[in-house]
Amino acid sequence: MKLLFITDYTEQFAYRLLRGIIDYSSNTEPWVVCKMPADYKRQLGIKGVVKWALKWKADVVIGQFSPDDDVTLFRKNGIVALAQDYINKFDTIPNITADYQRTGEMAADHFLSRGFQHFGFFGYNGVCWSDERRDGFLGRLRQAGYKDRVHV
Secondary structure (H helix, E strand, O other): OEEEEEEOOOOHHHHHHHHHHHHHHHHOOOOEEEEEEHHHHHHHHHHHHHHHHHHHOOOEEEEOOOOOOOOHHHHHOOOEEEEEOOOOOOOOOOEEOOOHHHHHHHHHHHHHHOOOOOEEOOOOOOOHHHHHHHHHHHHHHHHOOOOOOEEO
């Protein structure tokens, strides 16, 4: 199995994801993993990455893809692709994701249980994981009657 992994390697999530993949492969069948920096994908463009993956004979690509990346090109060329949460989730390929809305709800529950009455949320607009955390956080606070005491 040959895996092309395209991500920002300075992030702890990417490091842990890769560590989990390597641990899994050591217990099943050995995988060959090629780490491609996200900046290299930006330089090549998605068509260039597909061309590179075909030349390398990749079976699977996991990556941080942008909304304008035509990720269907991988499947059209016989390569399985999975999207690591980055900017948005994809409908055309599986996403490696988490329950970010629930994460936001848990954060709100934490502050509510400690008696806080004024709240703030700092995040990044237009990024799926941050937007969903915000929505869960605000939703839980609204349920608790604090819709006018939240700064976003």
